[in-house]
Amino acid sequence: MTAIQFLAPDMAVIARRAQIVAGLEAILSPDSLVSDPRELVPFETDAFTAYRRIPLAVVLPRDTAEASAVMAYCHQNGVAVVPRGAGTSLSGGAIPQEDAVVVGLSRMNRILEIDFDNRVARVEAGVTNLAISDAVAADGFFYAPDPSSQLACTIGGNIGMNSGGAHCLKYGVTTNNLLGVKLVLTDGTVVEIGGKALDSAGLDLLGLVCGSEGQLGLITEATVRLLAKPEGARPVLFGFDNAEVAGACVTEIIGSGIIPVAIEFMDKPAIDICEAFAHAGYPMDVDALLIVEVEGSDAEMDAMLARIVTIARKHGVKSVKESQSATEAAQIWKGRKSAFGATGRIADYICMDGTVPLGQLSHVLKETYRIVDSYGLRVANVFHAGDGNMHPLILYNVNDLEEAEKAEACGLDLLRLCVDAGGCLTGEHGVGIEKRDLMRHQFTVVDLDQQMAVRRAFDDERLLNPSKVFPLDMNERKAS
Amino acid sequence: MGETLVPGSEAEACAMVAAARADGRHLAIEGGGSKQMIGRPVAADAVLSSSGLTGITAYNPAELVLTAHSGTPLPEIMAAIAEGGQHLAFEVPDYGAMLGTNAAQTIGGIAATNLSGPRRFVAGAARDALLGVRFVNGRGEAIKSGGQVMKNVTGLDLVKPMAGSWGTLGFITQVSFKVLPVAPTQATLVISGADSHEATALMARAMATSCEVSGAAHVPQALAARIPGLAPSGSATLLRLEGFADALAERIARLRPQLKARLDMAELDADASKSVWSALRDVTPFADGTRSPVWKISCAPSAGHRIVAAIEAMRETEAYLDWQGGLVWLRFSGERPDAALVRQALADNGGGHATLVRATETVRRQTDVFQPETPALTALTARIRASFDPDGVFANRCQIGASGMRAA
Numbered sequence: 001m002t003a004i005q006f007l008a009p010d011m012a013v014i015a016r017r018a019q020i021v022a023g024l025e026a027i028l029s030p031d032s033l034v035s036d037p038r039e040l041v042p043f044e045t046d047a048f049t050a051y052r053r054i055p056l057a058v059v060l061p062r063d064t065a066e067a068s069a070v071m072a073y074c075h076q077n078g079v080a081v082v083p084r085g086a087g088t089s090l091s092g093g094a095i096p097q098e099d100a101v102v103v104g105l106s107r108m109n110r111i112l113e114i115d116f117d118n119r120v121a122r123v124e125a126g127v128t129n130l131a132i133s134d135a136v137a138a139d140g141f142f143y144a145p146d147p148s149s150q151l152a153c154t155i156g157g158n159i160g161m162n163s164g165g166a167h168c169l170k171y172g173v174t175t176n177n178l179l180g181v182k183l184v185l186t187d188g189t190v191v192e193i194g195g196k197a198l199d200s201a202g203l204d205l206l207g208l209v210c211g212s213e214g215q216l217g218l219i220t221e222a223t224v225r226l227l228a229k230p231e232g233a234r235p236v237l238f239g240f241d242n243a244e245v246a247g248a249c250v251t252e253i254i255g256s257g258i259i260p261v262a263i264e265f266m267d268k269p270a271i272d273i274c275e276a277f278a279h280a281g282y283p284m285d286v287d288a289l290l291i292v293e294v295e296g297s298d299a300e301m302d303a304m305l306a307r308i309v310t311i312a313r314k315h316g317v318k319s320v321k322e323s324q325s326a327t328e329a330a331q332i333w334k335g336r337k338s339a340f341g342a343t344g345r346i347a348d349y350i351c352m353d354g355t356v357p358l359g360q361l362s363h364v365l366k367e368t369y370r371i372v373d374s375y376g377l378r379v380a381n382v383f384h385a386g387d388g389n390m391h392p393l394i395l396y397n398v399n400d401l402e403e404a405e406k407a408e409a410c411g412l413d414l415l416r417l418c419v420d421a422g423g424c425l426t427g428e429h430g431v432g433i434e435k436r437d438l439m440r441h442q443f444t445v446v447d448l449d450q451q452m453a454v455r456r457a458f459d460d461e462r463l464l465n466p467s468k469v470f471p472l473d474m475n476e477r478k479a480s
Numbered sequence: 481m482g483e484t485l486v487p488g489s490e491a492e493a494c495a496m497v498a499a500a501r502a503d504g505r506h507l508a509i510e511g512g513g514s515k516q517m518i519g520r521p522v523a524a525d526a527v528l529s530s531s532g533l534t535g536i537t538a539y540n541p542a543e544l545v546l547t548a549h550s551g552t553p554l555p556e557i558m559a560a561i562a563e564g565g566q567h568l569a570f571e572v573p574d575y576g577a578m579l580g581t582n583a584a585q586t587i588g589g590i591a592a593t594n595l596s597g598p599r600r601f602v603a604g605a606a607r608d609a610l611l612g613v614r615f616v617n618g619r620g621e622a623i624k625s626g627g628q629v630m631k632n633v634t635g636l637d638l639v640k641p642m643a644g645s646w647g648t649l650g651f652i653t654q655v656s657f658k659v660l661p662v663a664p665t666q667a668t669l670v671i672s673g674a675d676s677h678e679a680t681a682l683m684a685r686a687m688a689t690s691c692e693v694s695g696a697a698h699v700p701q702a703l704a705a706r707i708p709g710l711a712p713s714g715s716a717t718l719l720r721l722e723g724f725a726d727a728l729a730e731r732i733a734r735l736r737p738q739l740k741a742r743l744d745m746a747e748l749d750a751d752a753s754k755s756v757w758s759a760l761r762d763v764t765p766f767a768d769g770t771r772s773p774v775w776k777i778s779c780a781p782s783a784g785h786r787i788v789a790a791i792e793a794m795r796e797t798e799a800y801l802d803w804q805g806g807l808v809w810l811r812f813s814g815e816r817p818d819a820a821l822v823r824q825a826l827a828d829n830g831g832g833h834a835t836l837v838r839a840t841e842t843v844r845r846q847t848d849v850f851q852p853e854t855p856a857l858t859a860l861t862a863r864i865r866a867s868f869d870p871d872g873v874f875a876n877r878c879q880i881g882a883s884g885m886r887a888a
Contacts, residue, residue, distance in 0.1 A: 117684045117782040118806075140688065162633055173631060175640070176608050191856045196780035197832030198806055199594065199605055200644065201851035202878060203861050207607060207640020211633050231690040231734075255542030257565050257661035296692075297734070300727040355629040358543045387630035427631040435634075442634055446621045451636040453867035457860065469635055 003408055004051060004092075004433050006467045007475060009099040013079055014056065020079060021057050024101070027069045032107075034058035043084065043102050047149075048092035048434060050404075055082065055096035060104045064182060064190055064220040067103060071218060072188025074101055080466045080477075081186075083214040085126065085157030088149040090351055091432025093161060093213050093468060100466060103218055105156045111135050112221065118196050119226045120179055125156025125219045129163075132224065141226040144171035147428065148340060156219045162211030164428035166336075169386035170261040170295070171227070173428060175210040180223035183209060183216075186459045195223055208454070213430050214465035216458040230295035233261065235332045236305055238312045239286030239319035243267050243381075246288035247361035249315040250385045253292070253308055254358060260308070263386035264291040264336050267365070270343075270380040270393070271335075277342030280335030283319045290385065291336055339382040340393070348398040349380075352411045353429035354418030356388045364421050368392055368414055375410040377403070389427035390418060416441055431469045439471055448474060482525050484510075486532040490614065490622050490653040496528060497651065498620025501873045508875040509647030511551060511589030517579050518593075519646060519849050519877030521841050528651055530588050536560055537654070538628070545611060545628050547656040550588025557587050566659040570606050571597025571757075577767035578774065579838055588652045594644030597761035598695045598720070601781075601803035607643035609658040615642060615650035618869025628656045641864065648876050649868040663722035668695070668753040669732060672744045673714030676700075676785035676801065682739055683804045684782065686719050691735040695720030695757055696804040698785075703765040703800050709752040713744070720757060760802055763837075766811045771840045773817040774809065779832035781806035790825035794818075806832075815840060819847050852880045 013020070021035045034040060035057045044052040056079070061067040074081050080100035087094050096102045105126035113122040114136060121132055121143065129150040132143040146165035147153055153163070159181065164173040171177065180194030194206045209216055240246040250263055266274065266282075266289040275282045282289060290312075294304045309320060323329040335342075343349050356364045365381065372379040372394065383391040392414055396407035415425050415435060419442045425435045439448060452474055456462070462477050469475075485507070487493035500507050508524035510516065512531075530551035538547040541564030548557060554572065561567060573595050576582060591613060596605040612626030625638035632639070642649060674682060679698035686693045697718045704712040721731050736745060748756060759765065766774050779787055784805035791797055791810065795818060799810040812818060822834050833851035836844065853861065858880065865876075 115780075115782075116688060118780045119684075119687060120780075140690075162637070164631060168631075172604060172608065175633075175637070176604050185856070185860070189856050191854065191860070193857070195831055196783075196806075197778040197830075198601060198803065199596075199607075199778055199833075201833035201853055202857070203649075203864060204594070204607055204640040204644055205857070205860070205864075207637055207643070208864075210640075211637050215636070228688050228690050230692075251542045254544060259661060296727065297730055299730050300723070303724060303726065355627075355631045357545070357629055359540060389631050422627075423629050424627050424632060424634045426634045431635060439635060443624065447624050448635070450617060450621070450623045450868070451625075451638065454636055454638065454641075454864060457863035457867045 003405065005472055006053065006097050007472065007477065009097055010477070013099040017056055020077060023073055023077065024057060024059060024070065027073055028059065028066060029062065032060050032062060032066055034060065043096060043104065046087040046089040046092060046094040048090055048095065048432065051092055051095050051433065053095060053097045055100055055102045056098065058102040058104055060107050062107055064184065067218055067220050068184050068188045068190050070101070070103055071184045071186060074463060075187045078461070080463045081218070082465050083160065083218050085154030085160070086128065086152045088153045088157065089161065089432055090353065090429045091434040093430050093432035095433060097467060105154060105220065108220060116141065120196050120223050121226055122221065122223045123155055124221055126154050129153050129155060129158055136226055140229050142229050143224055144177050144227055145174050148337070155222050155224065159210050159219050159222060160212065160214050161428065161430035164389065166262045166264060166384060169263060169384070170259060175207060177225045178206065178210055178222060179225055181206060181209060181219050182221035184218040184220055186217065186461070186464055213432065213469050215455050215469055216464065231297045232301060233293055233295045234301045234305065234323055235291050235293040235329050236308065236323065237282070237321040237332050238290040238292065238317045239283040240288045241286060241316065241318055243288040243365050244362040245315050246290055247365055247385070249290065249312055250361060251358050252311050252315070254386065256307070256311060258304060258307060260292050260386065261295045262291070262293040265381065265383050265385035266336065266339070267381040269378065270339060270382040273342045273346060273380055274335035274339050277345060278335040278338045280331050282335055286318050291332055336382065343380055343393050347395040349393040349395050350407055350411050352390070352392045352394065352414050353427045354390050354415045354423060354425055355427040356390060356418050356421045356423035358388050360421040360423070361385060361388065364390065364417060367417050371413050371417065372410055375406045377407060377410055388423065412438060433468055436469055437471055484527040484529050486529045488532045490616065493616045493651055493653060494620045494622050497616050497618065497873060500526070501618065501620060501871050506875050507873055509651050511586035511592070512553065512584040514576055514581055514583040514585045515589060515593055517581065518837055519844070520879050521845050522875035522877055524875040530586060530652070533653055539564070541566055544630070544659055545656055546659050547628055547654065548587050549654055550586060550652045552587045554585040554587055554590065561659050565661055567662045568609060568657060569599060569603040569660045570609055571599045571761055573597045573761045575763060575837065578763040580769060587655055591643055591655045592645060592647055592652055598697065598757050598802050601806060602694055607640055610639055610643050610655060611658055612656035613639050613642050613652055614654040615652045617650045618871060618873040623650065626656065630658065646877050648865060648874055648878055665725050665728060665750045666720060666722040666753045667728055667732060667750060668748040668756060669719040669735065670746045670748060671717040671741050672712060672746070674698070674717045674743055675715070676788065679715065679717040680782060680785050680805045682717050682741055685739055686735060687804055689735055689738050691721060691731045692723070693719050694722050697760050698801040698805065700800065703798060706765045707756055707759045709748065709755040718756065720753060763809055765800065766809065771838060772814060773812045773836060773843065774838035775822055775834055776837045777808040777810060777822065777826060777832065777834045779806055779808065779826060780830045783829040784808045786829045787825045790828060791821060794821055815843060817843050817847050823851070848880050850878045850880065
C-alpha cells in the first residue's frame, strides 16, 4: 500500500547524517545510540506495517537526562524526532522517516514508586501497561486501561494515544487514569505536569498532552491512578439472531441505568474466526454475540445479571451462557481476546477504529456491511459496544495490490461513516498517519488551525513526530 | 465595567469578539455570574454574557450524553437528566452560600471552571465528563473540539484546556457532558472521634477495599456541628457507599471489619447521607456571611492532614478534608489570606495546588488567587493562551503576579 504520503525528507539533514550521528555519540552513553543501518531496520515501522521508513538514527535513552540531551541536540540542529514506545501503534503513530531520529523509551522501564496510601504508581514511560497491574496485583490493586496489546505496549505510548481497552466503559481511558507526567519539551527543557494531587493548578496541560500523539513533547515518566480490584467479575454471553437486535439490546441495557464494566460485540464472521481458533464454546447458530461483564460481590452480580438477562430476553436473545466459575469466565473471554490473532491466521486485515453514538450502532453496522460489500471485501466486527467504539477488521490479501488498495479505501469510508453518524475518526488507536487525511472530514479548517496553533506553542519548528495527525499540507515544516 | 454584550447565537458571539479585537477592547466572559467573586478582579471594557445562549439541544438517556447551549441554567439541566434517572457524576458544587450570592450557575460555567464535588476522586472531574465543546476563540472564530461520544478525542484534546480555563481561552457556546445513572440509594458510615492522622489511615484503608466507597471525608467536631444530619460526639470520618439497597447493606457489612477501627461507628440513611455530602460539596460549614479567606488545597491524599497541621502551627484555622484527604477546605478568620504560609505548607508536603476561593476584592487584587507555577510551565501556558487569544481580548482572572488593571 502506498496511498499515504510522508513529508518529503529534508535532504540537507540526511546529507549531514554522519555529523549528526557523531554529535549524538558525543552526548550519549555508547549503548544508547543505534546507527548501524542493519540495526535501524527493526525501527522502520510499527504495527501499521504497510508503511516503512528507515530512520536517520535511533536513540534509546537510559534516563530523562539523556532524553533531554537528545531533544536539545535535535532542536539545535533542526532534526525531527519520532517518539516510540513498544511500536504497537495500529495507526502508524511511531513510523519514522529518513530525516528523523527515533527516541525509543524501551529501556526506561523501571517502576519508580508504588504508593498504596495515595493509590498511585510513578513509572518510567517505557514500562508496559500490564507490568503496572502485575506489580500491584498481589496487594489487591490494578491499573484500569487495558488495551489488547497490554502485554507489549508501554504506558508512554498509551498516554500518546490516550489508549482504552475493553473495560473503559466503567473505568475510562488513559486520560481519566493519569495524574502526572514528566515531559521533555522540544528544546530539552524538562517539565513536571501534575503529580499525586488531583486536577491542575492552571490550564489542564496534562489533558492536552494525553492523546497528543508525540506532537507536543517526549513523555519520560508518568504518575497513574491505581484502583482496588473488584470483589469479583463475571461475564455472560448472549447470542442473537441478528446483529442489529444485539445493537438495540446494548442501547437498552445502558439506558436502563446499568453500566456494566464491559460490553463486547462480535458478529458472525468474528464468531466463526474466534471459535475456530480458541474453541471458546461460542454458539455457532447465531449472528451476533455480546459479552457483558459485571463486577461486584456475588449478590450484586447476581442482581445485575438478572436485570441484564431480562432485557436480553425481551430482545429475543437466542442463547444465554452465564459463567459459573473462573474457568468458564476465562473461556468466554478467551475467544474475544484472541480475535485479532485468530483473524490474522485466516487473512490479512486492517483493524479500523472509530466511535459512534450508542443509538447509531445498528445503523452503522448495517452500513458497514453495505460499504464493505460494495468493495467486494469481507469484514469481521469485534468491538467495544458499550462505548460505541467500532473495530471493523477488513479482510484482504496483502499480496494482491489491487485488493490492498480497496481495503484501505474501504477503511476510510467506514471512518467517514462513523463521523457522519455523529461520532469520531478515532476511538483509542489515534490518528497517526492512517487517518490524518480524514481530519478535514471531522473538523473545519478553523478547528484544525486552532489545534495547529496549540501545537506550535509547544513545537514552533514542527520537529516532533512529523507527517502525523494533521493533513500533510498543514504538517509542512516551518520554513527556515 | 461598561456594557454587557449578549449574543443570541454563536455567529453573533464571533462577530462581537472580532469587533472587540479590532477595537482593542477587552471582554470579561460571564455565565450566570455565580463565581464572579473567584479569581483576580479584572477591568474589562465589556462583559460577554452567555445568557442569550440557552436550551438543551440533545439528550437521550440511552446515549449517556447531554448537549446544551452554554448559558443554560444548571437547574434546567439537572431537572432534565434527573427525569432520565441520570446525573453529572462529578457532583456539581454550588458555592453560592459560601460566597454569598444567589446567582444561578450555568452549564457552560461548570465547564469553564472545572469544579467538582466529593465523588471526583473516584468518578473523575468535570473535565473528565466534558466530552465536547464549541467555543469562540480570541480571533472571533468558532471552534469545535471533542464530540458527543464516550471516546471523544481526535487530534489534540482542546476540551481539556477549555475545562477550567476560567474564560481565558475562549467563550464557550455549547457543551456535551457525559451523564451517568444515579445509584438507587446511598448510605454513609460515620466513624466518630478519630484524629486527622488516624482518619487519613482509615480513609486509605477504605479505598483499598473492593467496597466501592464513593465519598471519603474527615470533619473536625466544631465543623461537623454545623452540618445538618451529623450529630457528632467527636470528629466525623465519613465513608459513603452508593448502589442498589441489597448490595449496599452487604458492602457496608464487608467494609466495617476491614477498617479495623477501634472507634464508634454509626450509619446515616440515604436522606441524611445526601444532606451531609451536599454540605461538604458546597462548603456550607464556611457559609458564614463573611468574606474571610477560604482556601481550596489539592494535594496527595496522605498529605492533607499534614498540610493542615503545618498551617495550624502558625495560625489558627478551621479545615476539613475531602477526597480521602486529597482536598483541604480551609478558612482563616479575619482578612489576611497568608498565601505564602499556605503554599509553603503545601510545597513542604509533596506539592499540589492551592486556590483562594473566597476573599475580599482588595485581597484578591493583591494575592495570587491561583497557584503560581514554575517559569517553564508559566511560559508554556502563556504561549498556549496566545494560541487561543493572541491579542488578549479575554480578561485574565487567573493572572499570577502583580495585578494590573488590565490583564492579558
